[in-house]
Amino acid sequence: MTRYLLDTVTLSELRKTTKAAAPVLRWQYAAQGRQASVSVITMNEIWYGYRKVAERDPAFARRLEIWYGEILASPDFYTLLPVSLAIAKLAADYRANHGCSHNDSLIAATANIHNLTLATRNIADFQATGIQLVNPWEYSL
Numbered sequence: 001m002t003r004y005l006l007d008t009v010t011l012s013e014l015r016k017t018t019k020a021a022a023p024v025l026r027w028q029y030a031a032q033g034r035q036a037s038v039s040v041i042t043m044n045e046i047w048y049g050y051r052k053v054a055e056r057d058p059a060f061a062r063r064l065e066i067w068y069g070e071i072l073a074s075p076d077f078y079t080l081l082p083v084s085l086a087i088a089k090l091a092a093d094y095r096a097n098h099g100c101s102h103n104d105s106l107i108a109a110t111a112n113i114h115n116l117t118l119a120t121r122n123i124a125d126f127q128a129t130g131i132q133l134v135n136p137w138e139y140s141l
Contacts, residue, residue: 002031002132005081005111007120008042010136015067027119027139036119037079038071039110041103046071087113098128105129 006014013020014028050064071078083091083106090109094100100108104122108129111118117132126133 002134003037003114003116004031004119004134005037005039005107005114005116006042007107007118007122008045009121010119011038011042011046011071013121013136021137023139024136026141027134027136030141031134031136031139035077035079037081037110037114037116039107040080040082041106041110043068043071043080045103081110081114083110084113094129100125100129 010024013024018025046064046068050061050068053064054061072080087106087109090112091100091102091105094105094108095102098105104125108118108126108131110116111131112129117134118126119134119136120126121135121137123133123135
């Protein structure tokens with residue numbers, strides 16, 4: 001059974017529930033409906049989004065804050081994975097060898113160290129790392 005790490009873009013799409021892209025919803029149901037892992041880097045990106053819009057769009061910021069809390073309150077579904085020393089070292093290698101961004105390198109290293117397939121629409125951002133990838137937007141039965 002394949003286990004997945006949800007990239008921020010995938011987790012964000014799933015937040016839309018019934019308004020999410022149909023292939024992503026089918027993928028979630030078929031491929032990983034039971035449990036998913038999330039990097040603390042993704043949690044950082046969500047909280048950054050909240051902070052960035054808090055003053056100019058308080059209603060949207062509140063939705064992000066609630067969503068953030070829902071993820072934290074759902075340990076039976078979302079396993080939050082911290083950045084370990086091994087992840088930090090491998091991420092530095094990805095940045096040096098492949099030019100990955102700071103956050104993407106940490107997410108890719110988390111997937112690698114935990115033997116997870118990264119679910120992302122941004123395949124090109126991670127391909128050079130050699131990790132296992134799946135694009136839920138391209139899922140078909």
